[in-house]
Amino acid sequence: MTVETFDYVIVGGGSAGCVLADRLSADGTSTVLLLEAGRRDYFWDLFIQMPAALMFPSGNPLYDWRFKSDPEPGMNGRRIAHARGKVLGGSSSINGMIFQRGNPLDFERWGADAGMESWDWAHCLPYFRRMENCLAADRGDELRGKGGPLVLERGPATNPLFGAFFDAAVQAGYPRTDDVNGFRQEGFAPFDRNVHKGRRLSASRAYLHPARRRKNLTVRTGAHVTRVNFDGTRATGVDFVRRRHRVTVNATEVILSGGAINTPQLLQLSGVGDAADLGALDIGSVVDLPGVGANLQDHLEVYVQHGCLEPVSMQPYLSKWRMPLVGLQWILKRTGPAASNHFEGGGFARSNDDVAYPNLMFHFLPISVRYDGSGMNEAHGYQVHVGPMYSDARGKLMVTSKDPRTHPSILFNYLSTEQDKREWVEAIRVARTILSQTALSPYNGGETSPGPRVSTDEEILDWVARDAETALHPSCTAKMGPASDPMAVVDPLTMRVHGTTGLRVVDASAMPYVTNGNIYAPVMMLAEKAADLILGRETLPPSTAPFYRHTPTVPPMQ
Numbered sequence: 008m009t010v011e012t013f014d015y016v017i018v019g020g021g022s023a024g025c026v027l028a029d030r031l032s033a034d035g036t037s038t039v040l041l042l043e044a045g046r047r048d049y050f051w052d053l054f055i056q057m058p059a060a061l062m063f064p065s066g067n068p069l070y071d072w073r074f075k076s077d078p079e080p081g082m083n084g085r086r087i088a089h090a091r092g093k094v095l096g097g098s099s100s101i102n103g104m105i106f107q108r109g110n111p112l113d114f115e116r117w118g119a120d121a122g123m124e125s126w127d128w129a130h131c132l133p134y135f136r137r138m139e140n141c142l143a144a145d146r147g148d149e150l151r152g153k154g155g156p157l158v159l160e161r162g163p164a165t166n167p168l169f170g171a172f173f174d175a176a177v178q179a180g181y182p183r184t185d186d187v188n189g190f191r192q193e194g195f196a197p198f199d200r201n202v203h204k205g206r207r208l209s210a211s212r213a214y215l216h217p218a219r220r221r222k223n224l225t226v227r228t229g230a231h232v233t234r235v236n237f238d239g240t241r242a243t244g245v246d247f248v249r250r251r252h253r254v255t256v257n258a259t260e261v262i263l264s265g266g267a268i269n270t271p272q273l274l275q276l277s278g279v280g281d282a283a284d285l286g287a288l289d290i291g292s293v294v295d296l297p298g299v300g301a302n303l304q305d306h307l308e309v310y311v312q313h314g315c316l317e318p319v320s321m322q323p324y325l326s327k328w329r330m331p332l333v334g335l336q337w338i339l340k341r342t343g344p345a346a347s348n349h350f351e352g353g354g355f356a357r358s359n360d361d362v363a364y365p366n367l368m369f370h371f372l373p374i375s376v377r378y379d380g381s382g383m384n385e386a387h388g389y390q391v392h393v394g395p396m397y398s399d400a401r402g403k404l405m406v407t408s409k410d411p412r413t414h415p416s417i418l419f420n421y422l423s424t425e426q427d428k429r430e431w432v433e434a435i436r437v438a439r440t441i442l443s444q445t446a447l448s449p450y451n452g453g454e455t456s457p458g459p460r461v462s463t464d465e466e467i468l469d470w471v472a473r474d475a476e477t478a479l480h481p482s483c484t485a486k487m488g489p490a491s492d493p494m495a496v497v498d499p500l501t502m503r504v505h506g507t508t509g510l511r512v513v514d515a516s517a518m519p520y521v522t523n524g525n526i527y528a529p530v531m532m533l534a535e536k537a538a539d540l541i542l543g544r545e546t547l548p549p550s551t552a553p554f555y556r557h558t559p560t561v562p563p564m565q
């Protein structure tokens with residue numbers, strides 16, 4: 008067995024881990040080890056570098072951990088596949104490249120919890136700005152960043168179907184907005200994306216690649232961490248296996264950044280979690296923290312698909328005989344259909360008057376295909392992805408074995424609450440209202456999924472239970488909160504795991520509530536701020552920039 012020593016060991020080379028590896032090694036003196044169980048993100052790997060190839064890594068064991076939920080009671084006992092990135096950059100190397108901060112009121116919700124005041128919107132916005140280089144923003148925009156490592160391109164959305172969809176949303180009573188990551192999220196517009204010059208810009212490319220030349224930063228792939236080591240309640244390092252060789256790393260600080268599934272799994276395997284549950288597996292308790300693996304949240308989505316009467320969709324490019332030509336165009340010029348993630352626009356809407364900010368997100372695609380590439384055909388079509396964004400359903404993750412290679416039990420409890428069911432019915436009705444407007448009439452070849460036979464509330468819920476997929480946003484399984492909260496796991500002022508020293512968590516598991524969009528952007532923001540907290544620096548001063556709040560219409564006095 009080999010023994011090594013570092014100042015910091017970061018477990019997980021995904022989105023948050025790449026940020027931390029860069030920021031913690033920037034002084035040139037602190038020794039940093041980044042451990043990633045997956046493979047390197049090679050520059051020649053088309054599946055993770057070509058934006059339009061995003062459907063291919065999911066389900067492929069070379070790129071994907073291929074987690075599955077337990078049988079979901081609310082979804083007819085279906086086990087829902089959960090793709091998680093098995094490569095440097097983590098899921099940012101295999102995701103849809105959509106950059107959504109979430110609504111400012113998401114972070115106001117974070118900050119409203121006891122002890123979480125420093126995570127409200129005013130304190131989070133400066134870190135969004137620090138990490139961004141938003142090419143579409145004006146340099147003086149107080150809400151968007153211009154000098155950060157994360158280059159953001161605005162989707163061109165020039166296909167005529169995008170314009171028709173935006174016009175249809177307005178006809179249905181929903182506004183346009185200039186920037187869904189700016190002053191007003193509510194509305195419809197082109198989206199920001201993590202694509203730059205026709206190539207995926209993952210967290211690894213944006214943060215880790217520029218930092219790897221530093222002598223004080225060591226990156227090891229194929230390194231599967233099996234446990235965190237403790238002296239009492241002080242974390243002293245980790246054990247990992249690489250090429251069948253066991254290594255112990257001693258470190259001053261251990262930082263878990265494996266994501267909302269791997270981080271609670273590793274904590275539980277190391278004796279940090281619900282003592283009773285761990286005892287049943289003969290895992291000795293180091294710290295009794297029942298919140299580890301609890302509070303699991305996610306987004307579920309469906310595809311409402313239409314045939315297209317005009318030959319303007321991207322559907323023909325899915326034909327096998329065209330793919331080599333499309334690929335060659337991308338290889339030679341980084342242009343053409345393969346240079347886009349095709350999630351170039353969409354919007355945010357409120358499905359009822361009870362919610363203070365948008366509870367529905369729409370991704371529009373000028374093509375009709377499932378995320379994993381199934382259902383491809385050459386008939387022209389288009390679709391929207393839609394689903395409730397802050398369901399009150401809560402799930403749980405728990406290890407079932409002491410073997411770190413065994414996937415944990417994961418239960419999301421989709422469709423388990425009355426609010427969730429109500430908003431799912433509303434989501435489909437709002438989507439249909441938009442897609443039936445006259446702006447889309449020249450293209451509307453009729454709804455192909457779910458189709459006209461699905462119309463009542465019961466039929467809609469039955470279809471969702473049969474057809475919905477995860478939007479791949481698992482989160483909140485080691486939530487931030489004060490020690491007085493019995494279900495909190497992470498101290499929001501230090502990112503330390505309660506009851507321990509030398510152990511921190513920085514990834515999507517630390518979020519207290521899932522935001523109302525894709526979670527890559529808030530995870531990156533969280534990691535940027537956490538780096539300052541870990542280094543003991545003053546955090547960035549809070550912003551005073553205003554943001555949009557919906558004002559309910561008050562009926563006139565009778």
